[in-house]
Structures are given as C-alpha cells and as structure tokens.
Amino acid sequence: MKKITDVLILLILCIFLFSGCQPQQTEVIDFEKIANAIKIEYTHYISDTNTTEIIENTDTINQIANWLNELSLNEVIFSENEILTDGEGEEGYSFTVYEPEGINIYFDYIINGTEDCYIQYNTKWYVAKNPISLTFLNN
Numbered sequence: 001m002k003k004i005t006d007v008l009i010l011l012i013l014c015i016f017l018f019s020g021c022q023p024q025q026t027e028v029i030d031f032e033k034i035a036n037a038i039k040i041e042y043t044h045y046i047s048d049t050n051t052t053e054i055i056e057n058t059d060t061i062n063q064i065a066n067w068l069n070e071l072s073l074n075e076v077i078f079s080e081n082e083i084l085t086d087g088e089g090e091e092g093y094s095f096t097v098y099e100p101e102g103i104n105i106y107f108d109y110i111i112n113g114t115e116d117c118y119i120q121y122n123t124k125w126y127v128a129k130n131p132i133s134l135t136f137l138n139n
Contacts, residue, residue, distance in 0.1 A: 029073075029121050033105060034097050035065035041096045042137070053137070063136045064095075073119060073126035093134065109134070 034040075040061055043052045055061060090112075097105035107121040117131035 029068055029107065029119075030105070031065045031069045033099055034068060035062050036100065037061050037097045037105075038100055039098045040064060041098070043094045044091075044137070045093070046091045060136065067132055067134065067136075068119075070130075070132055071119070072129040074129060076118070076125050076127050078125060093137075 039054055039056045041052065041054045043050050055064070092111055093109040095105075095107050095109070097107075099105065107119055110118040110120070111131075112118075114133075115131060117128040119126045119128060
C-alpha cells in the first residue's frame with residue numbers, strides 16, 4: 001500500500017510540475033493573415049490632424065505584415081488611470097485589415113517617441129522593444 005501511495009504522489013507531482021512549467025501563451029498578431037489581406041485601411045494621427053488611406057497594393061500590404069513581423073513585442077499591462085501619451089505631439093496609426101474571409105483585424109500603433117512605441121491588438125497592449133518607423137506609408 002505504501003508503494004502505491006508513493007507512486008500516486010510521484011505521479012501527481014509530475015503532472016503539476018509539467019503543467020505548471022509550461023510558458024503562458026500570449027496572443028500574437030497573425031502576420032500571415034495580414035499579408036493575405038485584400039486591403040488595409042489606416043488612419044495616421046499626428047497632433048490634432050488625421051489622414052485616412054486605403055491600401056490595396058499587395059507589395060505595401062506585405063510591407064506592413066513584414067514590419068509587424070520584425071517588431072519585437074512584449075505584452076504590458078497598464079493600470080486604468082495610466083495614459084500612454086501626453087497629448088502634445090501625439091502620433092499613432094489605427095489599422096483595419098480586411099481579410100478575404102470577411103473577418104477584419106484591428107490594431108493601433110502608438111508613437112510616444114522614437115524609442116517609446118506600443119501596439120494595441122485585441123484589447124492587449126505590447127511595447128515595441130525595437131520600434132521601426134513606417135516610412136513606406138504615404139504620410
């Protein structure tokens with residue numbers, strides 16, 4: 001009886017050990033879906049002005065997907081009262097990605113400075129550890 005109890009305890013410990021050590025999966029942006037989009041609409045916000053453009057050019061759509069894929073993102077959690085920008089000189093982009101299946105993808109890119117950029121995707125926030133400028137978009 002003692003051996004059976006010891007084996008059960010060992011088995012339970014192994015289950016907890018392996019299930020508790022698995023990395024928590026974070027939701028990631030599906031770059032392939034973005035690369036296969038039929039069009040992307042984006043609005044560029046800077047200070048008090050904004051400009052909206054629609055991209056249907058496959059090369060530019062691929063550039064956006066590649067840009068996102070090259071970003072190194074870490075999920076961050078902000079408190080309710082925390083504000084990402086000071087409002088003055090605020091810059092950002094809001095993207096709507098139109099997929100062939102009719103399911104749209106929405107995300108925002110907030111620029112607080114050359115080294116202080118964030119992406120909001122499906123209610124989660126990510127800090128870009130290696131911000132990359134969107135020079136390929138017509139600003």
